[in-house]
Amino acid sequence: MNKAPATNPEKRIGSLVLNPGGPGGSGSTFLANFAYNNVLGSSVYLREYFDLVGPDPRGTGLSAPMQCDPGLWNQRISKQPRTEAAFHNMVALWRKLGLDCMKRTGASFSHSDTISAAHDLEAIRLL
Numbered sequence: 271m272n273k274a275p276a277t278n279p280e281k282r283i284g285s286l287v288l289n290p291g292g293p294g295g296s297g298s299t300f301l302a303n304f305a306y307n308n309v310l311g312s313s314v315y316l317r318e319y320f321d322l323v324g325p326d327p328r329g330t331g332l333s334a335p336m337q338c339d340p341g342l343w344n345q346r347i348s349k350q351p352r353t354e355a356a357f358h359n360m361v362a363l364w365r366k367l368g369l370d371c372m373k374r375t376g377a378s379f380s381h382s383d384t385i386s387a388a389h390d391l392e393a394i395r396l397l
Contacts (some may be wrong), residue, residue, distance in 0.1 A: 271325040271332075271394070272298040274305040278318045285321040287394055321376035325394055329375070329382040336382065337374035342367045395396030 275307025290300035304313050316322065329336040333342070334397040351357040371381045 272301050273324070274301060274317060274322040276317060276319055276321050279321055283319045285323055286316065287323045287325065287391060289391070290324075292327065292330070293325070294330050297326050300324055308312065312314045323394060327382075327387045328390070334378060336371050336379070337376075338371040339374070342370055342396065368372065368391065373394065 283318060288297055289295075290297055295389060301322055304324075305317055305322050313322075315371050326333040328334075345365050347360050348356060349360070351360050375382075
């Protein structure tokens with residue numbers, strides 16, 4: 271997780287948590303581009319009044335990454351299958367990839383999900 275403190279501490283309102291979306295978006299990278307490179311054009315104004323926080327969801331960015339077979343991960347398969355056979359091939363690949371990632375990543379794999387990400391954001395909010 272990265273933080274860019276408000277540039278005008280006397281006028282600081284609070285903190286904003288930046289969520290780049292995803293899956294797999296890195297909050298720390300998004301924060302660097304948003305806060306320091308002014309990618310979206312409004313960050314100068316936000317930075318004056320808010321601390322900007324960029325958490326990395328579990329398994330992304332600066333957090334402990336998922337471990338998966340690159341050969342499986344990089345296989346190109348349509349996410350919009352046009353036939354029943356293509357659909358079954360897609361499901362089989364995703365199932366195989368999921369099992370491989372779970373085996374290689376270990377216990378943290380079971381906590382790299384949307385519910386855990388929501389709990390993490392709530393914990394950050396309470397800080």
